[in-house]
Amino acid sequence: MYFGTASGYYQPVSIKEIEIIHNAAMHVFEKVGIEVDHERALKLFAENGAQVDFINKRVRASEKWIIEKIKMAPARVILYGREDKHHLVVEPGRTFLGSGGSAVGILDYESGVRRPTTLDDLKTIAKLCHSLDNIHWFVLPVYPNDVSNEDVDVNRFFAGLNNTTKHIMGGVFGPEGAKKVVQMAQLLAGGAKELKAKPNISITCSIMSPLKMEKNYVEHMFEVVQAGVPLVTSCAPISGATAPMTLAGTLVQLNVEALSGILLAQLINPASPVLYSVVPTTADMRTMNFLFGAVENGIMNSVCAQLASFYNLPMYATGGTTEAKVPDAQAGYEKATTILMPALAGAQLIHESAGLIDSGMTVSLEQYVIDNEINGMVMRAVRGLDINEDRLALEVIEAIGPGGNYLTHPHTLKYMRSETFMPDVAARMSYNIWKENGCKDVGQVARERVGKYFKESTDVAYNEEIIKEIKKEYPHI
């Protein structure tokens, strides 16, 4: 079991401001409501006491009703892997970092040229991420352009499951995608009950901004929740385009959207595992392009951590993203900024934080290695300072005295391996040694390391029996 690392040091807004945002969101629920383009869901809301306008497909509810229903949602969700050490216990105030998707392009490892992604790329990346320690769970990274839309979901999930034992999370793209993936996962788990008890997959269904649940996605949500598979109801408002220009306004709307996902899940099946899911971004007001690496996203994700904590709900957030097209300085600083902030704020499942560049459209293998390192630095920041008698080292300071040196003191030896983060690819040597080693920038070093991580990655493929069964049921895998 991995309990993540405790966090919450960074609080961008005061508790009073959290309440103001909450109250504004309740006002929106009551007066504006959300649009739910799904008959069965509308009926479910109505049966349970919300105000439903069937003609305009609008659902409104009072604060009292909302709070009552949210309280049914579990405060703790466990995302299982195929190995005990990869089970993640997700609850407010604990940070986890994961990869993201779904990119459609990849910087080819051999040539460096950008080309469309394939199913093989997915397998390769899963294998790579399996041996990168600072990627705690695996979000299916790419859309395989070489697989038909009919078969894409089962293929994506199986490729992930078969190449890493970390928890697998992903969206679905084809007809009845959620249903098919759930069935396959049940087959692999040994039955529906087994999967429900220890779900090693979770599925992302989107809620549209502003304030709208679309038919297909809601259909998927029913499938997911009924099977007991954890649900991510990803909300991705864009400030200035599909949300108010102001960050506070975006947060109000986002809060309504995220809570509505929780609400629907609880109505379908009380106490079902669901995450308060947020992907806030801003629009580049000069070009109307959507921005993934803006600092404002970091601030908003951090406030969302405070909001999720306010409701005592486990959350899914976003970080480690960039507009850069190559692993240059911009990629470094945009990723570091957007992941450090929510991590210090105690956001849980921070996804997108490995492998992606170009606003999430492109992946590159060396970027996984670099991001694994950025994540490691972030986890060290989240670990923070351990203040206790031994570490305050008063006796050591007394013994060394003014002008002395600590190098050979036992206290130094005791802590030297555990106190600081040891990077794998960052250059720390002097200029001359760096020059002797070939003047490599970190992108080049990361590229060379990819091979090493592959070698270290263990083969975790399912055994022959299982593969045979799977191939029987899904011949196109």
Place this chain on the structure above:
Amino acid sequence: MTFYGYPSGFYKPLSLKEVEKIHNTSLRILEEVGFMVDNKRALVVLEKIGCKVDYLNKIVRVEPDVLMRTIKKAPARITLYGRDEKNNLVIEANRTYYSNGGTAIKTIDVETGERRDSTLEDISQICKLIDYLNNIHMIMLPVYPGGIETNEVDVNRFFNALNNSTKHVMGGIYHEDGAKDVIKMAQILAGGEEEFRKRPILTFITCLLSPLKMEHNYVNFMFDAADAGVPVVTSVCPISGLTAPMTLAGQLAQLNAEALSGILLLQAINNGTPVFYSVVPTIADMRSMGFLFGAVESGIMNAACAQLASYYNIPMYSTGGVSESKVGDAQSGYEKAMGSLMPALAGAQLIHDAAGLLEGSICFSLEQLVIDDEINGMALRATRGIEVNDDTLAYETIKSVGPGGNYLAQGHTVKHMRTETFFPKVANRNIYTDWVKDGSKNSWQRANEIAREALANHQVQPFESEKILHVKSEFPYLREIKA
């Protein structure tokens, strides 16, 4: 016109109890271990205010009530003046400002890309560019110029920085008469001794040595500064595992004691001397014993120091935005971003070294200055945070747009679109195909273009020619270099 910085303090790595634990440990260090002061004058003034001085071993110990009573005399607010008053900075707890770094011995030539020895010309050029950039609020003398005699270097460094920018200038001193000379020059430029004392346009960086030691010349500079009303930074740079305990908590306890000792001495010399709680916490790479400037641990410690300085209510000088990378690659991006962001969110003031440096603090680059200015801009946007009020909560707009609608053409959107988000100059935001069409430039290349354009177009008024002539008559070796 004065700039009051950005209020901050949202990120607190330590609980209040932990701050007190560190404080109490530092009190014991100062009372039982003491600190070494290799300067007779200083030992005398310290004894006068109530410290226990061992003249033989040059060790000073101070009891908690003497210490706390004395540091309370340090001003809680220090104004750093620029030649242009829009560049005046009011420094007090929880207001964030950035400065560039020094003192690099190598510079990357912005024309040729060559890594070469730093020169006096570089100082002029760098300071002119800093004058243009918005997210570097004051200047630290950026390089140490080769080929100049030590007794001529201090006046030359400070003069060319002051003459090529209108921001406040901070720097170290290298020659034993350097402080006195620079003060004399500055008094001429200010128009007199009193004028300079009222509006000091420079600050001295004197160094303390870890662990717990003050050296002769540096202490003399403190006396010179206190005498003339120049604000002082008592910079101290402990290295975990070498000159400080391996553990970050232990380093903080020692560093806190060192920072307080600097404040104690300045107040002992002269009550009310403006002095900064100054910290440069670092670690060593325990695999190679190499000194590290850009490790994430420095970010955490600087943030904790912001809490400590706030606890004492003394304005601080901290460190951030540094990287070990030799080039402006992704590593430089992520190490600097983390190092810049953590102290800013914690409310650290005067975050220095946060622009222009590569290879720790060995090399200076104008491209990096531009990139770091952007990183700082992002960090400052982060500290600005979220404004929550009826207008920004946008209920009416949400209602009128409704589910499935679009905000683009709303009055509310137009009203806020220029001010709500940070607009970068370096970061590329185009779609992939447009980026390729524009020449597939990476951040370094774009930064280089921005730097050269700024240098060509930005203008800085030099000092009045009579003043410069006066300075030259006092210091005939002065080289006036216009960027």
